[in-house]
Amino acid sequence: MIPLAHIVVLSAFLFCVGIYGVLTQRNAIRFLISVELILNAANINLVAFNKYLGTPDGLGQVFALLIIGVAAAASVVGLILVIAVYRLRKSVFMDEFNLLKW
Amino acid sequence: MNAAVFYLIAGLIAGSAVLSVTVRDIFHGAIWLALTLLGIAFLYFYLDAGFLGVIQILVYVGGIMALFVFAIMLTAKIGDHAIRQVNRQFWPGLLITATLLAVMLKLVMDGPWMRVQASGVVTDLQTIGRSLLTGYLLPFEFISLLLLAALVGAVVIGKVKR
Secondary structure (H helix, E strand, O other): OOOHHHHHHHHHHHHHHHHHHHHHEOEHHHHHHHHHHHHHHHHHHHHHHHHHHHOOOOHHHHHHHHHHHHHHHHHHHHHHHHHHHHHHHOOOEHHHOOOOOO | OHHHHHHHHHHHHHHHHHHHHHOOOHHHHHHHHHHHHHHHHHHHHHOOOHHHHHHHHHHHHHHHHHHHHHHHHHHOOOOHHHOOOEOOOHHHHHHHHHHHHHHHHHHHHHOHHHOOOOOOOOOOHHHHHHHHHOOOHHHHHHHHHHHHHHHHHHHHHHOOOO
């Protein structure tokens, strides 16, 4: 069996890829894709720790399930906001979103 | 043999995640994201979390990816992929990410996790169902409320005003 540290390293790498996308990409949909990567990195950790440390009530898997629900709600609202802003500005590039900037 | 399967899945996840963020065409990025999420579902199967793997395929690869593809088709313009995709903070962003990754790798390698062995406790579907409806009932109900709020909010925001 592989050591737990290798799974944690994979999860940390996935998290950093997501952070890189959030910080540098201009496209708003690419931003949401990066947020999904970050949430999945957290889920991998929860499932791995649940298997290696062994909780009697399956807390890690239950919380991973709840995070999947929250991520679905977040991406629905995020994508509909992008589409609503696109109707106003005809653009999906975030440095052209200055509707709230005075 | 067992370990080789894990490193194969890890390579698939890491490679397609990097491609989904860096590739120029946003539609190709969405396809690579689907491959990443599928790889994570395989990882769940590998970690004896079969139910979560099925849910991951159903919700992410089936549901959220369809949403992403629709959003891209509704907003993409011809020639978008010829425009610069990164903002002015590219080099600082890369530096911050590399520093963060180095710090996290150091913490993981210094921690006790290299020696932890698998406990052998397998969480089966009955355990998850019982936990969701007894001990963790409040977060479960909260998620259903959140999904309802997201549904109503998406309809209100997405409605075309006349």
